[in-house]
Amino acid sequence: MRARKPQLKPERPWFSSGPSAKRPGWDPGDLKGAFVGRSHRHPEGRARLREVIARSAQVLGLPPDYRLAVVPGSDTGAMETAMWNLLGHTAVDVCCWESFGYTWLTDVAEQLGLPEVTVHLADYGHLPDLRRVDFGHDVVFPWNGTTSGVRVPDAEWIPQVRDGLTLCDASSAVFGMDVDFTKLDAVTWSWQKALGGEGAHGMLALSPAAVERLAAYRPDRPVPELFRIAREGHLLDDVFDGFFINSPSMLAVEDVLTSLDWCERIGGLPEMLARSRRNLEAVAAWVVDHPYVRFLAADPATVSSTSICLTFTHPVLDGLPRQERSRFTTRLCERVEAEGAGYDIEGHREAPPGVRIWGGPTVDTDDIALLLPWIDWAFAETLGEYG
Incomplete structure (x- = not known):
């Protein structure tokens, strides 16, 4: 599995689930x-x-x-x-x-x-x-x-x-x-x-x-x-x-x-909800096209639009013990972070190994769209370490 290294990066690469990204334009x-x-x-x-x-x-x-x-x-x-x-x-x-x-x-x-x-x-x-x-x-x-x-x-x-x-x-x-x-x-x-x-x-x-x-x-x-x-x-x-x-x-x-x-300036609660919904939609479209990743939530009706949790599935990974899968995920996230393309995206330590992308309303959908190819690239690079 090979992936070309992306050229574009999120303008605001902050995807932590708490504290989450500051609002756009914050100073x-x-x-x-x-x-x-x-x-x-x-x-x-x-x-x-x-x-x-x-x-x-x-x-x-x-x-x-x-x-x-x-x-x-x-x-x-x-x-x-x-x-x-x-x-x-x-x-x-x-x-x-x-x-x-x-x-x-x-x-x-x-x-x-x-x-x-x-x-x-x-x-x-x-x-x-x-x-x-x-x-x-x-x-x-x-x-x-x-x-x-x-x-x-x-x-x-x-x-x-x-x-x-x-x-x-x-x-x-x-x-x-x-x-x-x-x-x-x-x-x-x-x-x-x-x-x-x-x-x-x-x-x-x-x-x-x-x-x-x-x-x-x-x-x-x-x-x-x-x-x-x-x-x-x-x-x-x-x-x-x-x-x-x-x-x-x-x-x-x-x-x-x-x-x-x-x-209030952007349109109040309806626009806040719409921003979060668009963020989830961007990730959902990416998941459909990438068989190695899926939502941790089993029922589509229960998928969170704020703390978007994903897990990886691949023949190489499926046979690994949890500790090794965690190391794989940590290495993947380190690669993304080292490029300045996305910070704090590793899943919670108690959750199944995977990534967690904050999709709340202070995150711009364009930034999530630019993050996802970096996850592709980091997945391929990290998988290559396993032969």
Whole structure:
């Protein structure tokens, strides 16, 4: 197998799945008006945090009766805030089909030590049988499996009326996929995914049912200060009104505001979703023409348009142990990176060996189209090392 070395390279060769690529046209000079060297609790600092909350809710079309907050710790902090405050009132179902689902399962079963936990498992590339999920229980799941490239196809499997709460890690889905917030009671994401923002800051949206749970239920465990959003049966309203629990980076706040500016300027959420969809379409057309590569997601309806995960199939590779297949993939990705044609495209360490291309809305389709021939070339060159 031979492939000619490409001549053209992506203009922006950043394809990491987190932190993801900055928005097109981003420049550090855009942050010159940041409220730095000042207290975020000053009225102007708090106004900027309020602006992030209000504009995020508006762009995403969050239901008007949902509450939204900026919280510490990126998406991880937001999910743990939701779980530490809300879970334990009833039994819990946890859906796992990739590494982050298993992370939340560890929190639920081991860290929180909840006694009634039902687990719905699937191997990488597949979804569990969502028909078996009991919505009389609280349900914890990711909308999109960032490390597997497998997403739920829609929210039809979630009933509109349910006794339990749905807690959804949507970090690699919001702004890049059509997420039905009306089916979700606690929704989390970070700035560093589809908006290309900086790390360490998370967002937590709560439905009226989740707010009601906070008033009715007091966990029989200590809740760390960083996770505390309720006290003595009352929601801490300030947290949902621009009061950050610890000290946020006002540079990061300014950065995400410029990303929201860009989002609104290009046409809002519809164009963000369309950009991500076009990125997936470019990769899908390439996969059709290249028999040595396939989506990790087995069902086309579940292929992620943001964390696009691919695996290689070839007679030489199919007989190799996993460790050697991982070395092959690492070598391939190193070749692409050494040419400056694509950075951070190797799949997650816990996933089957392959590549992962971030296809969220801050990535241009033209850049993905220019990356793919470099993967062809690197595949052929690396395969040649195996005789």
